[in-house]
Every structure is written in C-alpha cells, then in structure tokens.
Amino acid sequence: MKNSRNIKKFLKIVFEKNKLIASIAFVIMLVISMLDLSIPQVTRLILDDAIINNKTNLLIKLVLLYAIISIFSALFTVILEYIYSKMKKRASIKLKIRLLKHLSKLSGEYYTNIKTGNMLSIIENDIFIVENFGAEILFSLIVDGLTACIALFFLVRMQSDLLLIVITLQVMLTFIQSKFTKVIAQKTEEVRKDSGNISNIVQEYVSNIMNVIISKSSFNFFKRYIKQEKGLINKCIKLDMIISSNISASMILSSLITICIYGYGxxxxxKGNMTIGELIAFQQYTGMLIGPCINIIRSNTRIQQSLVSINRIFSILDEPIIINQDNNSSIIKEDFSGNITFDNVVFSYDEDRILDNINIEFEKGKLTALVGTSGCGKSTIVNLLFRLWDIDEGKIMIDNIDIKDYNLKSLRKNISIVTQDLLLFDDSILNNLTIGNKNISKKFVKDVCNRVDLYDFINGLPNGFDTIIGEKGVKLSGGQKQRVAIARAIISNSSIIVFDEATSALDNISQKKITENISDLLKNKTVIVIAHRLSTIKNADKIYVIDKGRVIESGNHEELILNESTYYSLVNEQKQELALS
Ligand SMILES: Nc1ncnc2c1ncn2[C@@H]1O[C@H](COP(=O)(O)OP(=O)(O)OP(=O)(O)O)[C@@H](O)[C@H]1O
Ligand SMILES: [Mg+2]
Known part of the structure; x- marks a missing residue:
C-alpha cells in the first residue's frame, strides 16, 4: 500500500514536464524492439532461401537489410540513452531540491533529532539508486513484455514441442530468480541501513575533527567505526555472494536451454522435420523470449532495491510540516513595528515544562534583556518567537497579531538572531555579511563593519571584501566571528534583532565600544539581548529575570538592584568573581 503510493508519487515527479520526451522514448524503444524481432526472419531467409538455393542477389540484399536493421537499431539505442540520461538527471535534481526545500520547512524538533549522515546518505546514495528507476525501467518492462510475446508467437508457429522444453526450463529459471530477488531486496535494505549508520559516525568525526582531537575521543570513534564496518563487510560479502549465485544459476539454466535447442533441434x-534456417531463427527468438523475461525478473530486483530508496526518500518528503507556513497569509506589512508580547506562554520540548506561563513584552525602539541561569529557557523564548517550535498554550503576538497568523517567511525575514555559533559560508566575506543580497549598498556594509571594528581587519585581507572565508579561506578568531555575526544581523536590517550570547567571545572594552557604535542603528528596532555577563545589559530598558521557565523579576537595572532579589545577587556574584580574578 505504502509502496505503491510512494511509487506513484515518485513517477509523478519523474514524468512531470517530461511527458513529450518520455513518449518519444517509448516510441523509439518500440521501434528498436520491432527491428530486433525482424532479424531472425532475415537470418532464416538467408540460410533457407538465399544460401540453399544459391541466390547471390538475394543474399546480398538480405545481408544489406540485416546491416541496415542493425545500424538503425544501434543508432536508436544511442538516442534512447541520451533521452533517458536527461530524464534521469532532471528527475534526480528535482528530487534533491525538493528534499532540501522540505527540510527547511520542518520543525526544531526534527532538526534536533536529525541524523546528518543518514540524511546525506539519502540525498546522495538513495537518489542515485532511484535515478535508474523511472522511465527506463518502466518502458523496458512494457517493451520487454511485448517482445517476449511476439517472440513466443513466432516460436509457437515454428516448433511447439521444442518450445515446450524451453518453456519448462524458463519457468524453472523464473522461479529460482524470484526466490533470489526477495532475499536480495531484504539484504540490500540491511546494507543500506548500516551504511547510513556508518556515514553518521564518519560525518560526526569529520565535521568535529578539532573537538574530537581536543577531547581525545578518536579511540572511541575508531572503536565504534570499525565495529560497524566489520558488520557491514560481512553483510556486503553475503549480498555479493547471493547476487553472483543468482547470476550463475540463471547462466546454467540458459546454457541448458541452448543445449536442448541444438540437441533436440x-x-x-x-529427421527432416526442421531446416537449419528455422533452427537458427528459433534460437534467436528463444533469446528474444528469455532475454526480456530475465530482464523483467532483474528489473524486479532493481525495483525492490529502488523501492527501499524511494521509501527512504519519502520518509523525509512525507515528514509533516508541523509549523504551519501560511495560516491566513497576511504578509507582514512594511511598517511592521515589532512590539512583541508573550502572553501566558506554556511550552515543553518533550514532557518537562520549559516555559511555564511566561508573560514578556519586547517593545520597538527598546532594548530588552533576558537573564537567568543556564538552561532556564532564554534561548527557548527566541526559538519560539522564530517559530522553530510552536507553543503549547498562550499566545505570542507581534503588533497584537498572533505570530501564527503571519506568513512564516515574512515573520522570519523580520527577525535576525545572532547566536554564539555563526554559520560561515565558503564564499567572499562580503557575501557572508550580506548573505548574498545584492541590493545592500557596499557603503552601508563598510559603515557597519567600521562600527563593529571589522573594517581594518577586512581591509588588511589579500582581496579585501572579496576574500574567501569559511571552509577554504581565511580563518576567523572567535571574536571576529562574533563581529561578523553582529554585522550580518545589522546589515540584514530586520525589525527585530536578538543577540543571544552574541558578545561572549569579546573582551569588555571591545564589547562596550561595539555596543555604543551600533546603538543608533538599532534605535528603531526591537532589540532582545541575552547575556550571562550582566554588564552587557546594564543599560537595557527592561530586564526580565527568568528562573525555571518563569519570569521572577522585571524592571531596569536600577529598579532590580533596589529590589535586592535574584538580579541583585547575580550582579553581586559577578562582581565578586571579577574582584577575585
Ligand atoms: N531542542 C531541544 N530539545 C529538547 N530539550 C531542549 C532543546 N533545547 C533546549 N532544551 C532544554 O530546554 C531547557 C532550556 O534550554 P535553553 O536553551 O532555552 O536554555 P538557556 O536559558 O538558553 O540556557 P543557556 O544560558 O545555557 O544558553 C534546557 O533544560 C534544555 O535542556
Ligand atoms: Mg541559550
């Protein structure tokens, strides 16, 4: 049920916008099959008529006809391959894009539990496997079926008793192959799963190699890796042996069929009941019966293998989009002012309540800070505003409109979050700052860089703003990365900017300087700052102190100090630490 539904969906993707080219391929395939089917008739005429009766002229004509048929058949095969190749690539790129796009629409919960290696294995390996499934295999099945039927028709007319022997052997062949097919599909799935697990381990190792070395965990990695690889080797060998036994068994039975034809024929x-021409033609038609039948059976193996991959691909594509993208599609207006209200918000990731009746206001043109011990739920508040997760109870509103009623894309476009770990692209520093947006003036970018103390550094790079950074290029220090992140958020010009521990890698003096320099650019925005270092948020218009998912105090610095409660003790603790150090 699930299989046929997924195949249908997959074929829809393959044939979408490819109907004409697919029909051409089908016609070409039929023509090739007809050409091939006519060859035994020509052979029979050459042997039984031209040669036996010494007709040289006829012989020349027939040989020429044979050559023309073969050339056309070969030519059409090349054209067919071209069409298939084009269709295959188009479909697989389409699938990849669909997968990657769908991935961007899923929820924080999905992203938290995602297994990168497995995902990569689906995007690379499974899509490669299903590339060969689709028009090619489908059309071959139809044409093979047709070829086999026509060949059978000729065979019945020629020698039905000889055909009976051939068919008996053929049935045996089919039976054995179908048994093998089932086992192969099952083993392939096991191998595919294990490969995914290995990819996960390798991906974890490679993408964190520096941390792996620092945490001295490479031994642990190799132990896990080798154990998995050993298991996989055994499974792969078993699978290869099953596949080759299958091929050998069918080869033996095929030879048996040839032996019967030559022996009995x-x-x-x-005895004078058959001519040589008929025998050769019979053998050729037998090939045209057995060949397609074997193809059909082999296709079944490939279909089973592809099915595993198709199901894996759709396991992602069918992942429901929990975060509704477009509730009633009221796109955020240009004059979006950005007053945010958390109204009795309740939220849990799993079972445990993380936010318990939170009431917070973030006002436009004001700097609001969230403080509290690690794990109290500060970043969660930001995740909810960005709708990575949807809340369980209560309401989050911007300008008195529930955020669920905004178009998700516009909502996110209007919020910039600066976190500790910045995503750097393997691209120029300019594109890293503008995220590829060409409409941003370089003057503005330079100005922002100046304010965050990046301009001199960038100017000193070999190609200035065009220097490649990221994976292949210049490496940045922790502090420089944070400056890029801050600059990027300001350049994006979103109405709401969140700094979540955005200056933790900067020293006090740099941080103060940058804060002062950018303050006028943030004047009309809703600014949310999360910081452990309380000196960062001293000047905030409002500070919320969060504890165990609840707001326990709020006010500005002076008010909270006068309160002599949690904030007051946090400030004192930090002062003491500073004094001690
Ligand atoms: N993706 C997630 N899935 C499940 N639980 C999570 C997830 N992210 C965070 N949590 C849990 O939610 C709680 C709040 O996490 P959150 O990241 O909001 O804390 P925080 O206040 O930002 O802490 P920190 O100051 O250390 O950054 C923590 O107990 C954490 O274990
Ligand atoms: Mg946090």
Whole structure:
C-alpha cells in the first residue's frame, strides 16, 4: 500500500514536464524492439532461401537489410540513452531540491533529532539508486513484455514441442530468480541501513575533527567505526555472494536451454522435420523470449532495491510540516513595528515544562534583556518567537497579531538572531555579511563593519571584501566571528534583532565600544539581548529575570538592584568573581 503510493508519487515527479520526451522514448524503444524481432526472419531467409538455393542477389540484399536493421537499431539505442540520461538527471535534481526545500520547512524538533549522515546518505546514495528507476525501467518492462510475446508467437508457429522444453526450463529459471530477488531486496535494505549508520559516525568525526582531537575521543570513534564496518563487510560479502549465485544459476539454466535447442533441434533436422534456417531463427527468438523475461525478473530486483530508496526518500518528503507556513497569509506589512508580547506562554520540548506561563513584552525602539541561569529557557523564548517550535498554550503576538497568523517567511525575514555559533559560508566575506543580497549598498556594509571594528581587519585581507572565508579561506578568531555575526544581523536590517550570547567571545572594552557604535542603528528596532555577563545589559530598558521557565523579576537595572532579589545577587556574584580574578 505504502509502496505503491510512494511509487506513484515518485513517477509523478519523474514524468512531470517530461511527458513529450518520455513518449518519444517509448516510441523509439518500440521501434528498436520491432527491428530486433525482424532479424531472425532475415537470418532464416538467408540460410533457407538465399544460401540453399544459391541466390547471390538475394543474399546480398538480405545481408544489406540485416546491416541496415542493425545500424538503425544501434543508432536508436544511442538516442534512447541520451533521452533517458536527461530524464534521469532532471528527475534526480528535482528530487534533491525538493528534499532540501522540505527540510527547511520542518520543525526544531526534527532538526534536533536529525541524523546528518543518514540524511546525506539519502540525498546522495538513495537518489542515485532511484535515478535508474523511472522511465527506463518502466518502458523496458512494457517493451520487454511485448517482445517476449511476439517472440513466443513466432516460436509457437515454428516448433511447439521444442518450445515446450524451453518453456519448462524458463519457468524453472523464473522461479529460482524470484526466490533470489526477495532475499536480495531484504539484504540490500540491511546494507543500506548500516551504511547510513556508518556515514553518521564518519560525518560526526569529520565535521568535529578539532573537538574530537581536543577531547581525545578518536579511540572511541575508531572503536565504534570499525565495529560497524566489520558488520557491514560481512553483510556486503553475503549480498555479493547471493547476487553472483543468482547470476550463475540463471547462466546454467540458459546454457541448458541452448543445449536442448541444438540437441533436440539438430535431431529434428536430421529427421527432416526442421531446416537449419528455422533452427537458427528459433534460437534467436528463444533469446528474444528469455532475454526480456530475465530482464523483467532483474528489473524486479532493481525495483525492490529502488523501492527501499524511494521509501527512504519519502520518509523525509512525507515528514509533516508541523509549523504551519501560511495560516491566513497576511504578509507582514512594511511598517511592521515589532512590539512583541508573550502572553501566558506554556511550552515543553518533550514532557518537562520549559516555559511555564511566561508573560514578556519586547517593545520597538527598546532594548530588552533576558537573564537567568543556564538552561532556564532564554534561548527557548527566541526559538519560539522564530517559530522553530510552536507553543503549547498562550499566545505570542507581534503588533497584537498572533505570530501564527503571519506568513512564516515574512515573520522570519523580520527577525535576525545572532547566536554564539555563526554559520560561515565558503564564499567572499562580503557575501557572508550580506548573505548574498545584492541590493545592500557596499557603503552601508563598510559603515557597519567600521562600527563593529571589522573594517581594518577586512581591509588588511589579500582581496579585501572579496576574500574567501569559511571552509577554504581565511580563518576567523572567535571574536571576529562574533563581529561578523553582529554585522550580518545589522546589515540584514530586520525589525527585530536578538543577540543571544552574541558578545561572549569579546573582551569588555571591545564589547562596550561595539555596543555604543551600533546603538543608533538599532534605535528603531526591537532589540532582545541575552547575556550571562550582566554588564552587557546594564543599560537595557527592561530586564526580565527568568528562573525555571518563569519570569521572577522585571524592571531596569536600577529598579532590580533596589529590589535586592535574584538580579541583585547575580550582579553581586559577578562582581565578586571579577574582584577575585
Ligand atoms: N531542542 C531541544 N530539545 C529538547 N530539550 C531542549 C532543546 N533545547 C533546549 N532544551 C532544554 O530546554 C531547557 C532550556 O534550554 P535553553 O536553551 O532555552 O536554555 P538557556 O536559558 O538558553 O540556557 P543557556 O544560558 O545555557 O544558553 C534546557 O533544560 C534544555 O535542556
Ligand atoms: Mg541559550
């Protein structure tokens, strides 16, 4: 049920916008099959008419006809391959894009539990496997079926008793192959799963190599890796052996069929019940019966293998989009002012309540800070505003409109979050700052860089703003990365900017300087700052102190100090630490 539904969906993707080219391929395939089917007739005429009756002219004509048929058949095959190749690539790129796009629409919960290696294995390996499934295999099945039927028709007309022997052997062949097919599909799935697990381990190792070395965990990695690889080797060998046994068994039975044709057919010729031409034509038609039948059976193996991959691909594509993208599609207006209200918000990631009746206001043009011990739920508040997760109870509103009623894309476009770990692209520093947006003036970018103390550094790079950074290029220090992140958020010009521990890698003096420099650019925005270092948020218009998912105090610095409660003790603790150090 699930299989056929997924195949249908997959074929829809393959044939979408490819109907004309697919029809051409189908016609070409039919023509090739007809050309091939005519060859035994020409052979029979060459042997039984031209040669036996010494007709040289006829012989030349027939040989020429044979050559023309073969050339056209070969030519059409090349054209067919071209069409298939084009269709295959188009479909697989389409699938990849669909997968990657769908991934961007899923929820924080999905992203938290995602297994990168497995995902990569689906995007690379499974899509590669299903590339060969689709028009090619489908059309081959139809044309093979047709070819086999026509060949059978000729065979019945020629020698039905000889055909009976051939068919008996053929049935045996089919039976054995179908048994093998099931086992192969099952083993392939096991191998595919294990490969995914290995990819996960390798991906974890490679993408964190520096941390792996620092945490001295490479031994642990190799132990896990080798154990998995050993298991996989055994499974792969078993699978290869099953596949080759399958091929050998069918080869033996095929030879048996040839032996029967020459043995029994030869006897019939000796007795005068058959001509040599008929024998050769019979053998050729037998090939045209058995070949397609084997193809159909082999296709079944490939279909089973592809099915595993198709199901894996759709396991992602069918992942429901929990975060509704477009509730009633009221796109955020240009004059979006950005007053945010958390109204009795309740939220849990799993079972445990993380936010318990939170009431917070973030006002436009004001700097609001969230403080509290690690794990109290500060970043969670930001995740909810960005709708990585949807809340369980209560309401989050911007300008008195529930955020669920905004178009998700516009909502996110209007919020910039600066976190500790910045995503750097393997691209120029300019594109890293503008995220590829060409409409941003370089003057503005330079100004922002100046304010966050990046301009001199960038100017000193070999190609200035065009220097490649990221994976292949210049490496940045922790502090420089944070400056890029801050600059990027300001350049994006979102109405709401969140700094979540955005200056933790900067020293006090740099941080103060940058804060002062950018303050006028943030004047009309809703600014949310999360910081452990309380000196960062001293000047905030409002500070919320969060504890165990609840707001326990709020006010500005002076008010909270006068309160002599949690904030007051946090400030004192930090002062003491500073004094001690
Ligand atoms: N993706 C997630 N899935 C499940 N639980 C999570 C997830 N992210 C965070 N949590 C849990 O939610 C709680 C709040 O996490 P959150 O990241 O909001 O804390 P925080 O206040 O930002 O802490 P920190 O100051 O250390 O950054 C923590 O107990 C954490 O274990
Ligand atoms: Mg946090």
């Amino acid at each position: 030869g006897l019939k010729i000796i």
